Amino acid sequence: MAIDVVPYTEEWIPAVQAFNRRMAEAGMHWGWYETPVDRWLPERGDARTWREHYLAVEDGRDVRGGYALKPHEWRVCGATHLVTDWQGPITEGVYSRRYNTLGLRLLREMLRQYPLLYSWGHGGLEQPMLVMLEKLGWLIHRTPFxxxxxxxxxxxxxxxxxxxxxxxxxxxxxxxxxxxxxxxxxxxxxxxxxxxxxxxxxxxxxxxxxxxxxxxxxxxxxxxxxxxxxxxxxxxxxxxxxxxxxxxxxxxxxxxxxxxxxxxxxxxxxxxxxxxxxxxxxxxxxxxxxxxxxxxxxxxxxxxxxxxxxxxxxxxxxxxxxxxxxxxxxxxxxxNRRAFAASPELQKAMAPFEETRLGLHLTNMDGHGPMRL
Missing domain, CATH: 3.40.630.30 (Gcn5-related N-acetyltransferase (GNAT))
Structure with a gap:
């Protein structure tokens, strides 16, 4: 199978809808956005935070997964960095062994695009993701609810x-x-x-x-x-x-x-x-x-x-x-109800984390926003 990662544009909407139907038929409650334009941050303009959507497309036809990125300017230990939240990846690997490595490939693609990568969430059913990230050398910092x-x-x-x-x-x-x-x-x-x-x-x-x-x-x-x-x-x-x-x-x-x-x-x-x-x-x-x-x-x-x-x-x-x-x-x-996961490059920027964690400010607005609230 040949899978390419492409920006999500309007031409891919029918393929995303088909992807969502396959996920639902497999009993999954996950799917991907059926429009490439977000309700939140729909236009980048000259803003210093925005959203980007990408799709994993097989053989130029079938969508097999997707992810979103939200770059945002951060102050880290007195320096300015572009730090990026990731949402997803959601792939057919959750029910099909044929695509069980696709999520890891998409994670590596995100790191290629934005090395200072993080996510804040990963409770409940997402625990296997945390195990994988720890094995890949990511920092996992647990925070309360x-x-x-x-x-x-x-x-x-x-x-x-x-x-x-x-x-x-x-x-x-x-x-x-x-x-x-x-x-x-x-x-x-x-x-x-x-x-x-x-x-x-x-x-x-x-x-x-x-x-x-x-x-x-x-x-x-x-x-x-x-x-x-x-x-x-x-x-x-x-x-x-x-x-x-x-x-x-x-x-x-x-x-x-x-x-x-x-x-x-x-x-x-x-x-x-x-x-x-x-x-x-x-x-x-x-x-x-x-x-x-x-x-x-x-x-x-x-x-x-x-x-x-x-x-x-x-x-x-x-x-x-x-x-x-x-x-x-x-x-x-x-x-320990929520986890802040930081890529190795972001971890370096925050070093020593045992000290900087005492000054880490994260709210529900960080990352992909106050979803489901």
Whole structure:
């Protein structure tokens, strides 16, 4: 078989649709985008982050896999680098031995295109990918999932991820209706709050566009992080266009006349979601502040989502100061739920990682964005 890697253009849409049908017929829930133009970052222009799509095409006819790349300017240990997130690869190797090495070939193609490569995710069914990456010399850094349950009864009754067997459903129903689950969750969050310290509350106001104040904030705090993606006003307006995807609200957090930072939040009513069922999910998908002000920004964003009536608030985060800020506001910190995988070249740029990991800022907006939120 002759397989070429080609850019995804409109002429390949029928072949991608056929690929998706074969995947579905094989019982796979994975597929690839049926349009080469993303809802997110559809145009590159002069932006310093963008998306690219590629397909693995056999004999000039059949699509056998695909992947996406998102280059983004990062500051790494004081230097500027183009660091690239990868999504996929999704290939027919998941069900056909004929293509079981195609994923590795596509990974090598990504590294050829952008050596400073990373991905942030790889939970659950993606564990075999982590094993392969470790064997290839990649750095694997595990990070937590942060969770705050605001409506315990709804959480226990409607969380699809926890209710995956009849026995678990019965146990959760008993916990919900007896009140034991609600009491336990409240005690858990209270214990988290008791361990942390909180500053005076800061105010949050919604805004439409990042302006000069956001550039001033970026210039002030960027060197307080060892590793962080560019978050100036132009880049953030490109990532979060008005009326585009993701459907997020932007909050400027201030104490008096001083801007402490900003937060990006989402409020999503789920419908038969395989993780959250029908819960109303609040998420904090991005934020920027000095690490010293992280707790205050967390508090402002959390209060905003709580006032909107969400059932739970969730997020992923890598920086210790931000994680501590969430713990201070009662969030349960569930360790090792997400993995940051960095290529050997990116690992070199971040060396020594035992030190730089303490200044690594990653949010759900990094990588391929707040998908499924």
């Amino acid at each position: 942060c969770l705050r349950v605001l409506r315990p009864l709804r959480f226990l009754r409607d969380n699809a991820y926890l209710r995956d067997t009849a026995a678990r459903r019965l146990a959760l129903d008993l916990a919900a209706f007896s009140g034991a689950g609600s009491v336990g969750l409240r005690l858990l969050h209270a214990a988290q709050r008791a361990r942390g310290s909180r500053s005076a509350p800061a105010g949050a106001s919604e805004f439409e566009r990042f302006e000069g104040w956001a550039d001033e904030l970026w210039a002030r705090v960027r060197d307080e992080y060892a590793v962080i993606a560019l978050r100036d006003a132009a880049t953030m307006n490109h990532l979060l266009p008005g009326g585009g995807w993701p459907a997020a609200r932007k909050l400027r957090v201030m104490r008096g006349d001083r801007t402490l930072g900003w937060a990006v939040v989402m409020d999503t009513a789920m419908e038969n979601d395989r993780r959250f069922g029908t819960l109303r999910v609040g998420s904090l998908v991005d934020a920027l502040a000095s690490p010293a002000d992280a707790e205050a920004v967390v508090g402002a964003a959390y209060r905003d989502l709580r006032a909107r009536g969400v059932d739970i608030v969730i997020l992923n985060q890598a920086h210790p100061a931000w994680i501590a800020g969430f713990a201070s506001h009662g969030f349960a910190i569930l360790a």
